[in-house]
Amino acid sequence: MSLQQFMNEAISPWMKDEGPDSDIVMSSRIRLARNFDQTPFPIIAENEDLEKILDFFNQEYHQQSFKNYHDLEFVRMSDLKPIEKRVLVEKHLISPHLAENGKLGGALISKSEQVSVMVNEEDHIRFQLYFPGFQLEEALAQAFDFDDWLEEKINYAFDETRGYLTSCPTNVGTGMRASVMMHLPALALTQKISRMIPAINQLGLVVRGIYGEGSEALGNIFQISNQITLGRSERDIVEDLRSVVNKLVEQERKARQLLIEQSELQLEDRIFRSYGVLEHSRIIESKETAICLSDVRLGIDVGFISNVSKTILNELLVVTQPGFLQHYAKKTLSPQDRDILRASLIRERLKLEK
Amino acid sequence: MECQECHERPATLHFTKVVNGSKTEIHVCEHCAKEKGYVSYGEEAYSLHDLLSGLFNFDTSLNEQKSKNLSDEQGLKCPKCGMTYKEFTQVGKFGCASCYHTFSDRLNPIFRRVHSGNIVHEGKIPKRIGSNIYQKKLLNGYKEKLQQLIQSEEFEQAAQVRDQIKEMEKEKGTNHDGEGEV
Numbered sequence: 001m002s003l004q005q006f007m008n009e010a011i012s013p014w015m016k017d018e019g020p021d022s023d024i025v026m027s028s029r030i031r032l033a034r035n036f037d038q039t040p041f042p043i044i045a046e047n048e049d050l051e052k053i054l055d056f057f058n059q060e061y062h063q064q065s066f067k068n069y070h071d072l073e074f075v076r077m078s079d080l081k082p083i084e085k086r087v088l089v090e091k092h093l094i095s096p097h098l099a100e101n102g103k104l105g106g107a108l109i110s111k112s113e114q115v116s117v118m119v120n121e122e123d124h125i126r127f128q129l130y131f132p133g134f135q136l137e138e139a140l141a142q143a144f145d146f147d148d149w150l151e152e153k154i155n156y157a158f159d160e161t162r163g164y165l166t167s168c169p170t171n172v173g174t175g176m177r178a179s180v181m182m183h184l185p186a187l188a189l190t191q192k193i194s195r196m197i198p199a200i201n202q203l204g205l206v207v208r209g210i211y212g213e214g215s216e217a218l219g220n221i222f223q224i225s226n227q228i229t230l231g232r233s234e235r236d237i238v239e240d241l242r243s244v245v246n247k248l249v250e251q252e253r254k255a256r257q258l259l260i261e262q263s264e265l266q267l268e269d270r271i272f273r274s275y276g277v278l279e280h281s282r283i284i285e286s287k288e289t290a291i292c293l294s295d296v297r298l299g300i301d302v303g304f305i306s307n308v309s310k311t312i313l314n315e316l317l318v319v320t321q322p323g324f325l326q327h328y329a330k331k332t333l334s335p336q337d338r339d340i341l342r343a344s345l346i347r348e349r350l351k352l353e354k
Numbered sequence: 355m356e357c358q359e360c361h362e363r364p365a366t367l368h369f370t371k372v373v374n375g376s377k378t379e380i381h382v383c384e385h386c387a388k389e390k391g392y393v394s395y396g397e398e399a400y401s402l403h404d405l406l407s408g409l410f411n412f413d414t415s416l417n418e419q420k421s422k423n424l425s426d427e428q429g430l431k432c433p434k435c436g437m438t439y440k441e442f443t444q445v446g447k448f449g450c451a452s453c454y455h456t457f458s459d460r461l462n463p464i465f466r467r468v469h470s471g472n473i474v475h476e477g478k479i480p481k482r483i484g485s486n487i488y489q490k491k492l493l494n495g496y497k498e499k500l501q502q503l504i505q506s507e508e509f510e511q512a513a514q515v516r517d518q519i520k521e522m523e524k525e526k527g528t529n530h531d532g533e534g535e536v
């Protein structure tokens with residue numbers, strides 16, 4: 001049962017490979033939005049139309065394979081329990097929007113979880129392809145192939161002038177959102193990132209925290225993505241994003257170097273305090289968890305900590321989310337109970353490393 | 355999509371909020387956004403409605419004649435899905451692919467604002483259904499080239515390009531019956 005796998009493994013199989021620059025770039029993603037040409041978009045479509053699309057996906061793609069993406073599994077949102085949907089959201093396999101509003105939504109997910117297709121979200125089709133580390137071009141090439149494969153059986157809504165037609169005017173044209181997830185602890189610690197963000201925005205790119213409110217980025221994890229989808233080719237957009245990410249990687253490395261040169265002991269102290277908190281707390285909130293995990297991951301990357309695996313940040317960030325915790329406990333938990341279970345899971349997980 | 359707070363007005367503000375580490379998407383109308391204090395997440399919030407209504411003001415003040423026709427144009431209705439232009443500006447979402455054609459005349463200013471001045475797609479063309487668009491683009495390229503060659507009096511090359519164009523047009527005539535109106 002693939003659904004069981006999606007639920008039980010915190011880290012998607014594709015995350016276990018280390019990609020280029022994976023000390024800073026956690027993952028690269030390409031998302032393409034597509035629609036059927038003759039069916040109204042999900043916000044306005046009749047239930048009957050949406051049902052037809054779900055049936056079509058189930059018939060044509062369930063248990064199919066394409067290239068490296070084996071054993072595609074189609075699930076209907078209506079067949080999932082709330083906690084199951086939440087876990088898929090926490091693993092970034094579906095959007096909160098699909099989980100909440102998509103009673104006629106579905107998802108097609110490959111065994112490796114590298115590809116997931118959201119059906120009847122804001123658009124009929126939104127699929128995303130993940131690669132570990134910094135591999136935007138590779139992700140784009142694979143996304144194009146996957147797109148061609150889908151298009152063999154689907155008449156897309158496409159217009160010569162406007163490109164791929166989407167429900168929201170902000171996605172029309174390429175329908176593409178290219179993004180990278182970056183861990184930028186040194187740029188955040190030295191507050192350089194807040195000065196860089198406006199400049200990045202000016203290039204038509206958006207920076208946002210993955211976990212956290214507003215511009216705050218819990219765990220110092222930032223997502224950088226393109227905003228413009230019309231009038232520029234996918235390759236140009238990806239190239240712009242790539243060059244900005246390159247700069248950020250370079251700056252983050254410099255900032256880490258500088259931190260070590262100027263305040264090695266303070267940095268080491270901070271990292272080991274966080275390590276201690278994770279190893280010994282009995283109650284821990286998600287915010288503190290994210291901060292400590294970011295410190296520990298930095299400690300691993302700069303060599304202070306050598307006996308902990310690098311994937312700990314990704315893994316524990318997902319496992320300690322509310323949905324996962326409750327899936328693990330097999331029941332609904334109050335926030336206080338979550339904080340207790342979170343602390344104990346982290347302690348157990350760190351013991352495994354020894 | 356309706357506002358999740360009042361369930362009355364359409365949701366025009368869409369953003370992500372994180373409570374205790376769990377992410378939720380918020381879809382509210384402007385009224386409720388202010389009332390419930392969502393607006394403090396101003397940076398994350400993105401209101402297409404603002405953009406569109408701002409656009410109207412801009413248009414009407416700039417173009418007196420247009421403003422007379424404004425009510426007519428807002429009455430535009432997509433024959434396929436039934437969405438009116440007014441609804442589109444309120445919800446900020448198209449109802450179907452045909453909306454793009456129905457509202458076509460009003461879309462350029464919107465796209466310009468959302469996409470840094472761009473109004474025409476550059477990039478991927480669907481491999482299967484777009485193959486004749488691809489051919490058409492190629493053909494147009496040849497036609498331009500032909501004009502250039504004639505102007506620069508390179509007649510020998512021009513003749514070659516003309517033959518290529520003839521060849522392509524003949525192929526198109528046999529492959530797609532009636533489909534390829536250029």
Ligand SMILES: [Zn+2]
Pocket residue numbers: 357358359360361362363382383384385386387
């Ligand atoms: Zn409301």
Ligand SMILES: [Zn+2]
Pocket residue numbers: 432433434435436437448449450451452453454
């Ligand atoms: Zn329509």
